[in-house]
Amino acid sequence: KAGVTQTPRYLIKTRGQQVTLSCSPISGHRSVSWYQQTPGQGLQFLFEYFSETQRNKGNFPGRFSGRQFSNSRSEMNVSTLELGDSALYLCASSLAGLLTYNEQFFGPGTRLTVL
Amino acid sequence: SQQGEEDPQALSIQEGENATMNCSYKTSINNLQWYRQNSGRGLVHLILIRSNEREKHSGRLRVTLDTSKKSSSLLITASRAADTASYFCATEEGGADGLTFGKGTHLIIQP
Numbered sequence: 001k002a003g004v005t006q007t008p009r010y011l012i013k014t015r016g017q018q019v020t021l022s023c024s025p026i027s028g029h030r031s032v033s034w035y036q037q038t039p040g041q042g043l044q045f046l047f048e049y050f051s052e053t054q055r056n057k058g059n060f061p062g063r064f065s066g067r068q069f070s071n072s073r074s075e076m077n078v079s080t081l082e083l084g085d086s087a088l089y090l091c092a093s094s095l096a097g098l099l100t101y102n103e104q105f106f107g108p109g110t111r112l113t114v115l
Numbered sequence: 116s117q118q119g120e121e122d123p124q125a126l127s128i129q130e131g132e133n134a135t136m137n138c139s140y141k142t143s144i145n146n147l148q149w150y151r152q153n154s155g156r157g158l159v160h161l162i163l164i165r166s167n168e169r170e171k172h173s174g175r176l177r178v179t180l181d182t183s184k185k186s187s188s189l190l191i192t193a194s195r196a197a198d199t200a201s202y203f204c205a206t207e208e209g210g211a212d213g214l215t216f217g218k219g220t221h222l223i224i225q226p
Contacts, residue, residue, distance in 0.1 A: 033213055033214070035213075035216075042216055042217070042219065043203065043205075043216035044216075045213030045215065046213075047213075048213055058213055090157075090158060092158075101145075101146070101148075101207045101213065101214050102163070103148070103160045103163055104148075104150075104214065105160065106150075106157055106158040106159070106160075107157070108157050109157065
């Protein structure tokens with residue numbers, strides 16, 4: 001099976017712009033989660049989608065949003081970019097449990113730089 | 116907020132030695148997972164241990180979980196250069212907030 005793919009791999013934006021990142025999960029995985037990784041804060045959970053519905057959300061401002069399509073592919077959007085949004089954004093897919101997180105399969109990430 | 120905290124932050128050992136890293140967490144969990152991240156392969160799942168399990172093995176990896184102390188340890192035996200990476204523990208509290216990762220232990224295996 002092909003792994004989790006993320007596009008683009010690298011992105012440079014300026015403050016105030018918006019950005020959309022894309023994630024294709026492993027075939028058959030219906031749960032897609034997004035994480036932000038920075039040197040200072042480490043890995044932080046953004047949100048999780050399951051069957052096109054946001055099931056869980058981390059503690060991030062409303063500028064961060066996402067969606068999931070019927071084929072389980074997911075996008076996340078960050079509006080009005082700030083310098084502090086510079087990070088590695090990781091997408092993970094899994095066979096979703098009802099009340100628990102199973103093994104997560106991570107993509108290579110999108111490195112976002114905000115100038 | 117950080118749930119799991121790994122200890123030590125960095126560890127350097129000789130190839131062939133065993134490496135032990137620890138993780139402490141704050142609240143009740145459903146399961147605890149360990150992940151490895153290096154520049155070549157990204158973030159990879161190593162092992163999952165459920166709250167009703169005390170020990171689990173996978174190849175050269177041994178994970179223990181002590182829910183009374185809210186701690187877990189990861190032992191890598193007979194380390195290899197390819198084990199050089201950052202190791203993270205991740206916990207979840209019933210699926211409410213996704214997986215919460217610690218800041219990781221950076222392991223360096225000296226040849």
